[in-house]
Amino acid sequence: MKIKITFFAAFLFSTYSFAQQKDTIVSQEKLSEVVVTGQLGPQSIKRSVFNVRVISKEDIKQLAANNLSDVLNQYLNITIQNSGSDGRSTVSMFGLDSQYFKILVDNIPLVSDTGMGTNVDLTQVNLDDIERIEIIEGSMGVTHGANAVSGILNIITKKGGGYKWQISATVQEETVGNEFAFFDKGRHIQSAKVANNFNKNWFVNIGGNRNDFAGFYDNKEGKDYGINNGLRGYSWLPKEQLVGNALIGYQKDNFRVFYKFDYYGENVDYYDPILNPQDNYPFPETYFARDKRYLTNRFYHHLNANGKLFSKLNFNVSVSHQKQERDVEKFNYQIETKQEFGNVRETYQSKEVLYSTGTLSNFFNSKKVDFQLGYEITNENGFYGGSAGTFFDDNLQQVEVRKRLENYDIFTVAEINLSDKFSIRPGLRYSIQSAFEDQYASSLGLRYLFKKGLEVRGSLGKSYRIPNFDELYTYMVDTNHNIQGNPNLVPENSTSYEVSFKRSCYFDSGAQLANNFAVTFLDVDDRIDMVLTHTVPSLNYRYVNINKYKMWNVSTAEQYSYKNLNIKVGVAVVGISRKLDLAALNLTSDDKFLYSFQLNSSISYNIPKWNTLFALYYKYNGQQQQFVAGTDTDGKAKFFLNQIQPYSWMDASVRRLFFKNQFEVTFGARNLFDITNVQSVQNGGTDSTGGAHAAGNTDLLLGYGRSYFLKLTYNLNLN
Structure with a gap:
């Protein structure tokens, strides 16, 4: 690690020194992209007080990305967590999972299984209708409310066009690894879109997308395999996604x-590897x-109006209704006839949310001071059925869980320009919660x-994360596990600090160089974790507010462009300290900082x-470490x-x-290093005490190969 940090410091010094050369710099001013996330109104990145990162439509096209998982794999400080068992992909930032990172579409949090904007399955976010993606790291609780702890990602969709x-x-x-066939292997995507500007005021967009992922066989034999040796099924489950969207808009003056x-x-589709014999005598x-089939249906409605009120105030109001239902269809699959029978379908999870947000600004009509109110x-109604888990009431009677969570927030932000430079x-939010203080x-x-x-x-930002549905109400007990939610949980509190330096230079030759250096510190208190409370007679776990989390992040991003060449390099060193306190067992973990290193880069050349356009993207994820609770050979x-x-x-x-430019062809490869799994080693694999929980090695699923x-x-564009 010392070598990496030394290289990192030398890299920063050399790039910053190069940017300091005065004799070749021509101009420092250039019109930047306009951003909207966290702003009082649309403004250039340079004028933004926040350090906003932008993923452009061109980047999305070059990666041939169909969903968020395809894009964020290359982003610094972000790790994608995949699950082949249910096909989900979620995001982890700064070592905190997807419950701390908020995903929005046009500033509206996207509904998910356990929250609003958090724990979003990245494969369920289609990118066909996207203009750009804006990312802000760090606590954004004032402008975006609960759970915006490690950062926010805002997807800006297209609205109208120039034709x-x-x-x-x-x-x-x-292909999926080395597997491909036009119908039953690989990944097959089709999409179409039609947009029409009726006149200078009215426009409409309609689109649809189908994404057929035929699964990853790996060493499995698929659904029709008839030998009972555990090889039936898939390593990554097959899934089919259908997306439809429509937008109608009107604009006139302001x-x-x-x-x-x-x-x-x-x-x-889930295919059980175990085959059951049928009595078919003679x-x-x-x-x-x-077998099982998991079905998800999500409906998203968003009405937005913005403009001038009383010819002075800027207003922006959104109302959204979202509903998501997840069903499970259980059925028997006859291997020889390839027929289903005994189909039973039920809804095991649903969420319905009514959400509204709005702002008023430009109270003073002044370039020196702007004020936003x-x-x-949020009115969130959640339901968990028996197929999602086992839930009990206070009398230990098994029940379905139906809960409503509400919050009513007001916030205010001021932007004070003491000079042009x-x-x-400052900003403040107050949230009235129905289930918590x-x-x-x-x-x-x-700036x-x-x-x-x-x-x-x-x-400097102070934010909070409210407990999710699982943490509050889960109750799963079997012969090996005892995992209990905790209705008495309280929200977590976090504080983040960030300092960043950015410089753009333009040279006589036409070359451009941009440097962005940032230091971030994040402190999370009352952190919710599933902790070990008993080891006898079985391992008992319960969600409690007990742990602490601290994080240092030092990162830099460098971009160099000259004529048709564009090069980007990013480096980050992250140090994470977790204090795990098992009070019931009188046991506390080491809270020292554990460091990891990331590097990403891209190079593109246009002819x-x-x-x-040729493009190459690379990301290195260094070793990650954390302390975990377990038991040794003596059961302690x-x-x-x-x-x-x-x-x-x-x-x-x-x-x-x-x-x-009417016909566009993109050819490429993902995962050129052919990564499928990465090894996770407990105690480095060298613990002297041995034991099943001491030095075991497991493989974490990352991808399905090259x-x-x-x-x-x-x-086709027509005027």
Whole structure:
């Protein structure tokens, strides 16, 4: 680690020194992208008090990304956590899981199984209708409420266009590892979109997408395998996703309104590896399997209006209704006839949310001071059935769980420009909670623009995370486990600090160099964890507010462009301290900082003569460590050091335009290093005490190996 930190410091010094050369710098001013996330109104990145990262539509195209998981794999400080058993992919940032990271679509939190905007399955977020993605790291509780602890990701969708008619159609074929066939192996994607500007005021967009993932066989034999040796089924479950969306909008002068509807449907098929014999006398013995099909349906409605009120105040109001249902269909599958029988379907999980947020700003009509007043209302109705888990009431009677969680928030943000260079942004939110004590969040942001293009930002944010449905109400007991939720949990509290330095330089030759260096500290108190409370007669676990979490992050991002060449390099060192306190067992973990290292880079080269762009993306994820609770050979509780081995990820693509840019072909490969699993080692595999929980090695699922894709897109724009 010392070598890596030394290299990191030298890299920062050399890039910053190069940016300091005065004799070749021509200009420091350049119009930046306009961002909206966390702002009082749309403004350039340079004027933003927050350190906003942008993933452009061009980046998404170059990766041939169909969902968020395809994109975020290459993002610094983010780790994608995959599950082949249910096909889900979630995000982890700074070592905190997806419950601390909030995902929004046009500033509306996306409903998920356990929350609003958190624990979102990245494979369920389609990117066909995306204009760009904006990411802010650190606590954003003032502007985005509960659970915006490690950061937020806001997906900005397309609204209207510059042509009267815009028509596009896409077909994408992709291998899954080395597996491919046009119908029963690989990944098959089709999409279409039509947009029309009726006149200068009205516009409408309609689109649809189908993503058929045929599963990853790996060493399994699929659903029709008839030998009872445990090889039936898939390593990654097959699933089919259907997406439909529509948007209608109106704009005139300073007034804009749009209504957006999205539908998402998903089928995930589980094939049991165990075959059961059928009594079919006097005919030969036949077999059937007890299989399942998980079905998800999500409906998303969003109505937004923004403009001027009383010819002075800027207003922006959104109302959203979202509903998601997850069903399980259990059935028997007859191997010889390939027929299903005994089908029974039930809803085991549902969530319905009514959400509204709005802001008023420009009270003073002044360039020196701007003031924003906002509100947020969330009414969340959740249901868990027996198939989702076992739940009991206070009398230990098994029940279905139906709970309503509500919050009513007001927040205010001011932006004070003491000069053209120096801005201060304080903020405060107060949240009235139906299930917990009232919460608050606060923030303070600073920005100073120095000469020669140097931008300095600092921020302090206090936020909170409310317990999710599982942590509150889970109750799962069998012969080996006893896992209990805790209705008495209280929200976690967090504080984050960030200082960043950014500089853009432009040279006589036409070259451009941009540096972004940031230091972040995050402290989470009253952290909720599932902790070991008893070891006899079985391992008993319960969710409690007991642990502490601290994180240091030092990162830099460098971008160099010259003519048709663009190079990006990012480096991050993350130190995480977790204090695990098992009070019931009189046991406390070591809380020392454990460090990990990440590097990402990309290089692209455009050949205008050929209308062709070449791109290569690389990310290195260093070793990750954390202390975990377990038992030794004597059955005594003990903490072990768990290590996840380092791995690298590389993607490459070539994109070419034909026929006056109407036809677009993208060819490439994902996961060039052919990664499938990474080893997780407890106690480094060298614990002297041995024992099943001391030095065991397990494989964590990362991907399904090297895959190749071909994407064909046709665009027709008519005036």
